[in-house]
Amino acid sequence: MMKIFLILISLLTIINNSFARPISYSGGTTIMQNNGAVKNSVHLHYSPNYKYSIGYKGEYFIEDKISLNSLQLNNLLKRWNFPGAQSNIYLKSNIGDAKKSEQNELYGSIGIAGDFETRKYFISYENKYYKSDNIIDQFEQNARIGIAPYIANYGNLHSWLMLQFTHIPEFEGDEIIVTPLVRLFKASYLTEFGFSSNKKFLFNFIIRF
């Protein structure tokens, strides 16, 4: 446990990034749905202000057939605003129910996410540690780099070409799964699709309203 904690802190100090910002504008509601190489998830959250959001998170680990249903709290720990760039660090924490076969038990998870973004370049990183008595004891981490092939202004379609790296030490011989993907983004709608090195489709979407 201490080892995981040290890894989390080390990663936090080395690199700041995130998969997709987990907090919306004040009073904003967001639906995020991700279908990836290892798991499918849905996250519905409400942001009372730009510093935190709270909501439901459902996750399903495809290979291990583990279902997680939880309350997730996302906190913005730090934001840096630059002319033409922004960087954020978030803390994500969950508490809820883990289910495998007919067994249910309480689980908790905690993770750090960060990002650095300009209108042309994007880098993000996030990690998460899941723990319950018997069903789950897992660390995972994701990193992304992206480039926009053209710079679009507000109201136009934004496109990104990205590479996602997923690492779950317990999964498929400790391999790093690489997923090239395309992100399309307009106003309050974002969608992503790709194909991973372990031959799984990726499809994500986010709607903010």
Add this chain to the structure above:
Amino acid sequence: MFRKILIIIFINLIDISIANAKEINIDVNGLVCEFCAVTIEKNFKKREEVQEVKVDLEQKKVFLTFKKDQNLGDEEIIEVIKNNGYNAVKINRDEN
């Protein structure tokens, strides 16, 4: 003839109204993505003083047009932007 005069008066009234609508622009740090622009736009539109909001990601600026005889002070503008997680670095007011 009377109809033409009425049309001319109406057009002049529209011109005066447009001239009365104050426009300002704000330089904002951290304005990099579509979600950032949506955030700023939605929150300024909630203010009853504001007639129109435009966000230009390229210039990193927010353009506000106020309703007739309406305005927002610098501190209020800075607060709206700060409450959405961004930094207003300069407010440019056209004093004409």
